[in-house]
Amino acid sequence: TEDECMDQADITARIRERFGDRILAHTDFWGQHAVTVAPDTLVELVTFLRDDPDLAFDFLTDIGGVDYLGYRLEEGAEVAPGTTPMPERTWRFEVNYQFTSFVHGHQYRVRVAVPDDGVHVPTLVPMWRTANWLEREVYDQFGIVFDGHKNLRRILNHEDFEGHPLRKDYPIDRRQRLSRPVERILTDDPEWA
Numbered sequence: 001t002e003d004e005c006m007d008q009a010d011i012t013a014r015i016r017e018r019f020g021d022r023i024l025a026h027t028d029f030w031g032q033h034a035v036t037v038a039p040d041t042l043v044e045l046v047t048f049l050r051d052d053p054d055l056a057f058d059f060l061t062d063i064g065g066v067d068y069l070g071y072r073l074e075e076g077a078e079v080a081p082g083t084t085p086m087p088e089r090t091w092r093f094e095v096n097y098q099f100t101s102f103v104h105g106h107q108y109r110v111r112v113a114v115p116d117d118g119v120h121v122p123t124l125v126p127m128w129r130t131a132n133w134l135e136r137e138v139y140d141q142f143g144i145v146f147d148g149h150k151n152l153r154r155i156l157n158h159e160d161f162e163g164h165p166l167r168k169d170y171p172i173d174r175r176q177r178l179s180r181p182v183e184r185i186l187t188d189d190p191e192w193a
Contacts, residue, residue: 005105008033034109039121057099060128065142066094069168092116123149141166
């Protein structure tokens with residue numbers, strides 16, 4: 001119900017109380033809060049979000065990748081009203097998770113800082129089955145590996161595709177040919193999905 005919906009700032013306070021200095025960053029964009037953590041904190045944090053009865057985030061809504069290559073906030077630049085500036089990033093990639101609590105009606109975003117020299121994040125498939133295809137999409141497009149995922153392979157690009165097209169250093173004009181006929185790519189095998 002509406003009166004049970006927890007305020008974003010209260011959710012952030014609860015997370016900060018529990019995880020303290022393991023929170024690398026916190027942002028507030030027009031009332032939508034998010035915390036950023038390292039990959040080794042992810043599973044513990046989202047387990048807390050799911051299992052704490054006051055939070056009860058029972059649904060993983062979305063997972064998305066971000067490549068911050070070349071993105072810097074210029075010194076002296078104005079930050080949009082209603083936002084908290086992000087500290088200087090020491091990581092290139094992020095994986096963003098959006099959680100929803102159907103029980104309480106609130107939402108929250110968790111970001112994972114992924115260094116470009118070790119693009120590995122633990123899978124959340126054992127906790128939320130919706131993570132299966134979402135993680136595969138981020139893997140396919142950004143090359144971020146979800147450790148423990150039992151079927152981590154391309155989902156949007158063909159198997160012979162080289163590179164990860166949503167990385168900012170992927171050549172925008174690059175074209176790739178299939179190395180085999182399309183008929184051999186399509187299959188009725190249920191294990192393929």
